[in-house]
Amino acid sequence: MKLSVITLSLLSLSCSNLFTKQVEWEVIEPENYPVISAVGYAPISAQRGTDSSTKMLMAVKASKLDAYRELAEQVFGQKIDGEQVLSSMVLENARLSSSVQGVIRGAKVVKSYPVGEDTYATELELDFKLVHDIYLSTAKPKRVKKVNYY
Secondary structure, eight states: OHHHHHHHHHHHHHHHTTOOEEEEEEEOOOSOOOEEEEEEEEESTTSOOSSHHHHHHHHHHHHHHHHHHHHHHHHHOOEEEEEEEEETTEEEEEEEEEEOOOOOOSOEEEEEEEETTTEEEEEEEEEHHHHHHHHHHHTOOEEEEEEEEO
16 A cells, blocks of 8 residues: 555656646736826025026026925835924924935926026926836746646
8 A cells, every 4th residue: 555655656756747838928017007297396596606507507406306306205105203202291302304215217307497586396207107118127027828738
């Protein structure tokens, strides 16, 4: 009895080695892609520079960075840290800080323009179809489409 069980086990293991399989993969694609946008603002007069042209260019760059920060907040969220100190049931000190960290790839500047006398604005757009294409070019996520055994 034991010998027949061992023999059957060995035969089943050796038969599985006789078969070869071919696996076909397909790329996973979402049904729809959102497009998000962000607007960044910067004051012109508060920028460092010797003349108005330099201050304007610095405000353009600062507004673009602010728009990227807003996009990162939408994609990755914000980290909020808070602390309150209470002494004798009286609030002594309160502190709240936030931060965001992430990489934004594929965003494009839609519009950059002055707002009023002293503010510059930049509008960015992030199309997740483009983000998905960038992701596919590096990660290539796949799922099994078909398996053929020979």
